[in-house]
Amino acid sequence: MEVRRMEPIALVIRPVTRLRATFAGLGTMQPLTPDDLLIRHKPLEDSQWINRLAPGKGTFRDVPLERFQVLERQVREIPLTEDPYLELARIYLHRGRWQDAKRILDLAIERFPDSEDVNYLREEAQLNRALQLVEEAQQELRAEPTRLTREKLQRCEIELNVLREKVCRQRLQRHPDQVALQIPLAAALEYQGRIEEAIDCLRQASDDPPLRAQAALQLGRLLERVERIPEALSAYRRAALFRRPPPQAEIRRAALEAAADLAERYSLVDSARRYVEMLLEIEPDDAVLRLRLQKLLDAPL
Incomplete structure (x- = not known):
């Protein structure tokens, strides 16, 4: 398998969140909707993904020992809901006790395989741990650049991207309408050297109006890397010139x-x-662009 060195940016989609509406005391599941893309350079802060799913407004900073014992007992007694599993897993994740969190979430997924909250938290925990391992390997390589530390970093990056592919495919299987997942899936496939599969993912994403400009830009960069120049220029042009909807200014x-x-x-x-x-037309007062254009006008065709 051809492996391409991973760039600093690691694309992961923030998955759908479960929205609950209560009417006359009855909890009703609402349709799952896509969230925004999240570009992760480092593992997420606890408050961004652990506490985000926690019930109420508190945090897990000062959980008394008795609460651990109560939740562990409830889990052993095989509760009827997923709530004790989720609360205990969040506590462990907040404290960096990855193996304990994995143990609880593995039990939860056996009991509640169709729970979006259980699947989401388990996948996020796996991704966050993989990102943390990559970051630690990068630090080791900077501190002591040897063959062993380079190989360790490459191994961690491979494992991260294999996991990213797995999570994206699992989420697409659960929610086929979440087309935005094709973008981080393409990034994971590209890293593994599976270029044609990555291109196919980005072309699928570019068929979705809200995603088409971003997907076309990423497609252009990928095609440029593999020196498919006319196709790359076409993708860049489409990313810049889509009209419905128009691309964001930065794209x-x-x-x-x-x-x-x-x-x-x-x-x-x-x-050019x-x-x-x-x-x-975007930056009419940019002196560097004006000089560049003049040089191009003076250049022979």
Whole structure:
């Protein structure tokens, strides 16, 4: 299997959250809806993903010993709901007790395999632990750059991306409408050298109007890496020029900059001029862009 060195950015989607509405005291499950994309450079802070699912407004900082004992006893007695498993797992995760959290969540998934909360927390715990291991391996490599530390980092990155692929596919299986999951899935596949599968994922995502500009930009970058230049330029152009809906300003600018750089690098002067002119429409007072355009206008076609 061909393995590409992972870049610093690790894309993971923040999965759907369960929304509850109560009417006359009756808890009614609402449809699952997609959340925003999350670009993770490091493991998430506890408060962002452990406490986010916790009931009430408290945290897990000062849980008395008696509460651990009560919850462990409830889990051993095989409770009728998932709540004791989730509360105990969150406590362990907050305290960094990964093996205890895994033990509880493994028990929970056996009892409640269809629970979105159980699946979500278990997957997030796995991803967060894998990201933490990558970060630790990076620190070890910086402190002592040896063959062993390099191999350890590569192994941790491979395991992270294999896990990311698994989690994305599991979530897509549970929620096929969550097309946004195709984007981090593509990143995981690209790292593993499975380029055609990654391209297919991004093309599926680009069919979804809210995602199409971001997916097309990522597709262009991937196609550029494998030197499929005409296809890469086409993807960048689409990312910048979609009309319904129009791309976000930062995506439009990034796509035009990438297209201009790529066209200029391959001596496609006329195309490079056009993309720089479009950048100047965004930033008309940018002196560097004006100088760049003048050089391109002076260059032979």
